[in-house]
Amino acid sequence: MAEDRRTILKVLTSVLGTGAAAAIAGPALQAVLSPLGKVTVSGSGGWVPVCNLEAVPEDGGPVNVQVVVAEPKDAWTKMPPTTVGAVFLMKKAGKVVAYSTVCPHLGCGIDYQPAAGQFACPCHESSFDAEGRVAAGPSPRGMDELETEIKDGAVHVRFMKFKIGSAEKVPA
Amino acid sequence: MSWLKDLEAALDERLGTRRLLHEALEEPVPGGASWAYVLGSATLIVFGVQVVTGLVLAMYYSPSATDAWASVAYLEREVTMGSVVRGLHHHAAGAMVALAVLHLLQVAIFGAYKRPREANWLSGLGLLGLVLAFALTGYLLPWDQTGYWATKVATSIAGTLPVIGPMAQTVAQGGNDYGSLTLTRFYALHVILLPLATGGLIGVHLALFRKHGVTPHPSKSEAVLAQRVEPFWPKQVFFDAVFAAVVIAGLVYAALKIGAPLEAPADPASNFIARPEWYFLFLFQLLKYFDGPLQVVGTVVIPGAAGAFLALLPFLDRGPSRRFRDRKIFLAALGGGLAGIGALTGLALRHDRHDPTIHAQKLVAKRESDRAKALAAAGVPPAGAADMMSHDPLTRGERVFAKECASCHALEGQNPKEPKGPELTAYGSKAWILQVLRDPDSHRLYGRTKAEGMKSFAQLPAADLERLVDFLYERRQPDAPPVEGHPAEALIEAAECGNCHDFEEAYGLEGPALFKYGSAEWVLGMINDPGASHLYGEMNDMPAFERRLSDEDRQALVAFLASLEARANRQAWPSVNDEGPVPTPRTKTGKTAPPGESPPPSEGPPPDSDR
Ligand code: FES
Numbered sequence: 001m002a003e004d005r006r007t008i009l010k011v012l013t014s015v016l017g018t019g020a021a022a023a024i025a026g027p028a029l030q031a032v033l034s035p036l037g038k039v040t041v042s043g044s045g046g047w048v049p050v051c052n053l054e055a056v057p058e059d060g061g062p063v064n065v066q067v068v069v070a071e072p073k074d075a076w077t078k079m080p081p082t083t084v085g086a087v088f089l090m091k092k093a094g095k096v097v098a099y100s101t102v103c104p105h106l107g108c109g110i111d112y113q114p115a116a117g118q119f120a121c122p123c124h125e126s127s128f129d130a131e132g133r134v135a136a137g138p139s140p141r142g143m144d145e146l147e148t149e150i151k152d153g154a155v156h157v158r159f160m161k162f163k164i165g166s167a168e169k170v171p172a
Numbered sequence: 173m174s175w176l177k178d179l180e181a182a183l184d185e186r187l188g189t190r191r192l193l194h195e196a197l198e199e200p201v202p203g204g205a206s207w208a209y210v211l212g213s214a215t216l217i218v219f220g221v222q223v224v225t226g227l228v229l230a231m232y233y234s235p236s237a238t239d240a241w242a243s244v245a246y247l248e249r250e251v252t253m254g255s256v257v258r259g260l261h262h263h264a265a266g267a268m269v270a271l272a273v274l275h276l277l278q279v280a281i282f283g284a285y286k287r288p289r290e291a292n293w294l295s296g297l298g299l300l301g302l303v304l305a306f307a308l309t310g311y312l313l314p315w316d317q318t319g320y321w322a323t324k325v326a327t328s329i330a331g332t333l334p335v336i337g338p339m340a341q342t343v344a345q346g347g348n349d350y351g352s353l354t355l356t357r358f359y360a361l362h363v364i365l366l367p368l369a370t371g372g373l374i375g376v377h378l379a380l381f382r383k384h385g386v387t388p389h390p391s392k393s394e395a396v397l398a399q400r401v402e403p404f405w406p407k408q409v410f411f412d413a414v415f416a417a418v419v420i421a422g423l424v425y426a427a428l429k430i431g432a433p434l435e436a437p438a439d440p441a442s443n444f445i446a447r448p449e450w451y452f453l454f455l456f457q458l459l460k461y462f463d464g465p466l467q468v469v470g471t472v473v474i475p476g477a478a479g480a481f482l483a484l485l486p487f488l489d490r491g492p493s494r495r496f497r498d499r500k501i502f503l504a505a506l507g508g509g510l511a512g513i514g515a516l517t518g519l520a521l522r523h524d525r526h527d528p529t530i531h532a533q534k535l536v537a538k539r540e541s542d543r544a545k546a547l548a549a550a551g552v553p554p555a556g557a558a559d560m561m562s563h564d565p566l567t568r569g570e571r572v573f574a575k576e577c578a579s580c581h582a583l584e585g586q587n588p589k590e591p592k593g594p595e596l597t598a599y600g601s602k603a604w605i606l607q608v609l610r611d612p613d614s615h616r617l618y619g620r621t622k623a624e625g626m627k628s629f630a631q632l633p634a635a636d637l638e639r640l641v642d643f644l645y646e647r648r649q650p651d652a653p654p655v656e657g658h659p660a661e662a663l664i665e666a667a668e669c670g671n672c673h674d675f676e677e678a679y680g681l682e683g684p685a686l687f688k689y690g691s692a693e694w695v696l697g698m699i700n701d702p703g704a705s706h707l708y709g710e711m712n713d714m715p716a717f718e719r720r721l722s723d724e725d726r727q728a729l730v731a732f733l734a735s736l737e738a739r740a741n742r743q744a745w746p747s748v749n750d751e752g753p754v755p756t757p758r759t760k761t762g763k764t765a766p767p768g769e770s771p772p773p774s775e776g777p778p779p780d781s782d783r
Contacts (some may be wrong), residue, residue: 009406016413024260027253027427031228034252035681060651071551076239078244078551 043072043084044161045171049154050087056096056155059132062088062112062119064101067159087146087157088112088119090130098146098157099132105139107164119143140167181410195382197405202397203388205408208282210415211275216374217416218268221423222306225261226363234315235359237340237352238556240315245548245557248434259427265307267419272300274605279505280485282495290486292380295373297482302370304451309362311449315355317537320438321446323358324350325456329471350440390494397639435556436540442571445533449525454516457523479507531584536570563724569732571768572725576717581615581641593714594618600648600690601737603745606641623711626683629667636663647675648690679706694731 031131050065057063067085073080086109088099099119108123118135119128126137133142147158162171184190201209232251234243247254276296279285303443312323331341333514346353379410388397448456455475469739481488489502498504524530544561552560561567579588582595594617598604612626613619629637643660646652655661655675664670672683679685685706688694697704699721717726 004408009410013406013413016410016417020217020413020417023420023424024224027256028224028228029261030253031247031251031257034229034250034254038250073551076548076552078553080554148653158379 020057022132023120041074043069043082046159047149047156048107048159049156050098050149051089051155053096053150053155056089056091058091060091061114062090062099064088065155067157069159085159087159088143088147089155089157096150096155098148098155100144100146100162102144102164103139103160104141104144104162104164104166104169105137106110135167140165141169144169148165174507197403197409199382199385199404201386201408202401203386203392204386204400204402205404205411206386207411207415208389209386209408211271211278211410213412214416214419215268215271215275218264218271218423219370219374221264221420221429222261222268225257225264225368228257228369228422229261230363233359235313235352235355237315237350237355237438238554238559240313240355241544241557242436242548242552244314244316244434245545245552245753248431249545249549249603254585255431256424256427259431260423262432263423263426263430265310266449266451267423268303269307271419272303276300276482277506277510281388281503283390283489283499284487286489286492287486289380289384289387291487291709292377292384294483295380299370299373299377299478302366302373306362306366306370307449307585308378309358309366312358313355313362314434315438316435316541317438317442317444318433318435318446320350320440320451322448323443325448325459327445329459332467333472334468350438385463385648387494388497404781434541434545435537436544437561439558439561441562444537445530447520452518453520455514457516457520481505481509495498531746539570540567560588565728565731566735568725569728569730569735572729573722576721580714591615592620594621596733596736598745599733599736600695601745602641602645604737605644605690606637609637609640609644611669620714621711623684623708627668632667638666639663640669644686644689647686647688648694650691652688682709682711684708692734695733696726699729725738 012115030124042088046066047070048069051063055063055065064086066083066111067087068081069084070081072084073079086101088101088110090097090099099110102108103110103121105124105125108121110119110121110128112118113120116127117130119130119132120126121128121137121139124138126139126150127135128139128143129135132145142164145162146151149156149158163170163172180189225407226344229247232243232247232254234240244258247258249255279293279415308323308326312319318664327341327345330344331337333340342348342358349719354405388656445576447453458474460470462468485502489499491498532592540561540710543566544557545562545635546558548557577583577596579587580590582591582596584596594608607614608617608626609629609632611617611628613624613628613631618626620626629640632640639660640663643658643664655664656669658664669675670681672681674681674685674687679687698707700712700718701716702708702714703716708714714766717729721729
């Protein structure tokens with residue numbers, strides 16, 4: 001009988017303990033996982049005017065321009081105009097093409113080497129040709145091209161980031 | 173289930189878990205399990221709640237003067253379950269203070285501090301001190317009005333200490349004034365030093381508890397206790413679990429139903445009346461009784477003496493007997509102290525409940541807090557939430573009004589000592605305009621100004637009055653149709669409004685021009701220069717604010733005045749369908765206002781005011 005009582009107490013204690021722990025851990029865990037699927041830092045995905053059309057060299061060589069977003073939000077802060085990244089712009093067959101400077105390998109910043117006429121990432125020595133294709137090195141895909149548009153003589157870029165390290169170009 | 177047994181055996185072989193578990197659970201409890209012992213374990217469990225919820229809060233909190241408030245508002249608004257986690261942390265803080273104090277009382281009443289348990293008593297007192305330090309440092313972190321001002325009082329007290337005061341204050345607040353360094357300092361204490369110290373001291377406290385065991389009720393003799401010895405597990409653990417579950421259920425309920433307060437962002441320029449959390453109210457009340465050179469009595473001497481008494485208790489009450497009748501003085505001293513704390517808390521609460529300034533402030537505080545949260549939803553600029561508020565036209569306008577206008581104009585129950593201008597409750601609304609038409613020389617409106625003497629239209633049929641009101645209300649629209657050809661033209665002519673008031677931009681009449689009446693432009697003109705010839709001219713006695721206030725302040729005032737219509741309380745002015753004078757409504761305190769020389773604006777116009 002006494003043993004039965006002890007067993008009942010043991011079971012009840014476990015139930016109470018589990019319930020109480022879940023009541024605290026549940027909300028805590030949800031809060032920790034809250035950023036999943038949310039945009040906590042904005043400034044990606046929208047159209048941004050980056051420079052005048054004249055700033056892009058006629059000879060097809062790239063120019064590196066900064067992407068300044070008007071009012072990006074970082075969590076609770078509404079920032080003043082802020083540089084959120086950079087792009088390479090080139091004129092090709094009369095059109096302006098843009099490449100992200102983010103290396104698809106592991107996210108370092110890509111440089112242009114005028115002497116070699118190609119792009120190179122200093123981190124693990126990936127290099128890319130003038131079309132943004134992988135010329136050498138570990139990068140799983142070519143440089144990420146971004147959409148462009150010319151409006152009132154200004155180049156607009158749809159600035160966004162893509163998943164790092166995968167062969168496919170998918171938005172991050 | 174045999175794999176479980178294997179696992180258990182394997183673990184035991186390597187870690188010695190069997191002995192550990194045995195020691196933890198089979199500890200004999202002389203006299204058997206008791207509900208009296210649940211307080212300590214519940215305090216410990218609530219500390220665990222604080223560790224878990226605090227860790228989550230720390231993931232979203234930014235200890236900087238510009239960011240702190242915004243980060244907390246973000247947590248409340250955007251983070252899944254963020255407000256619940258913060259609510260749990262807030263209420264658990266209160267619960268921890270309450271449980272620790274109850275635990276202390278139970279221990280003291282049972283005489284459990286006596287030899288050989290002196291060190292355990294002292295470590296417990298140290299833990300209580302740490303709990304209070306947690307509460308004090310945590311209160312500041314949201315950097316809202318209450319946290320900021322209440323904590324300022326605490327650090328200022330440090331500053332009044334003899335000799336070391338100024339140094340102590342500078343070190344405590346991390347600089348010559350409150351700022352980001354105060355927050356980083358309080359945050360470091362709150363999330364690093366205090367948790368480490370508490371963890372360590374809990375270890376000591378538990379080890380000593382295990383060494384000495386429970387202290388049963390003093391009335392139980394050794395023989396009775398020896399007869400009934402139960403192991404800690406499961407009965408005592410069950411009691412502990414039941415109580416802890418009740419406490420946690422209460423916390424979850426409070427977190428969901430009440431949540432944690434977040435006042436408007438800390439504003440060093442405001443004169444916020446701050447109150448500490450309920451468990452510090454008695455200390456706050458104590459301050460009121462000692463001022464000048466005696467202040468240190470209330471801030472340090474009395475609380476210090478009480479603390480010293482508690483610390484010395486085991487060494488004062490040295491007799492071996494734990495029976496109540498042998499310890500009357502000490503129990504009386506404890507009871508007296510407790511009664512004192514209760515009385516002081518009660519006095520503090522009662523005072524605030526009856527203080528009209530505090531009531532008024534609560535309304536403004538609520539409005540500012542709601543406004544700040546609404547603005548923050550669009551993001552807080554890098555200059556911080558307080559700066560965001562100070563440039564918000566509505567908030568700024570209300571503050572400018574309080575400073576510059578409220579000494580002459582009554583507003584929503586806030587009455588100046590000497591109301592010199594018209595009451596502005598629901599200013600610009602149809603109800604307000606109607607009241608001007610009906611009873612312009614009421615003491616609530618122009619009766620006390622040089623502009624008194626406008627004809628009353630109280631005798632007009634209600635429908636005509638309503639059309640006049642609509643006509644005047646319409647003047648603020650950019651496309652308001654002119655008087656000529658207006659459906660109300662005949663009515664306006666019959667009322668002879670045009671004898672005194674211009675309705676077009678050709679000024680020259682005696683009364684204020686009503687061209688664009690009530691528009692932002694017209695209101696700004698009134699603020700800038702009410703004595704301008706097209707406004708009140710010779711009849712004006714309001715100061716011109718064009719040069720007294722900045723452009724931003726005057727624009728903010730216009731925005732604020734425009735907002736009064738929307739937030740008007742419907743009782744403020746009678747509506748067009750009401751007949752005659754309004755019955756005198758009750759004032760805030762519940763008393764009917766006496767018809768004195770400066771009657772409150774909530775009183776209706778006196779019956780004889782229709783001349
Ligand atoms: S990140 Fe560019 S090569 Fe590795």
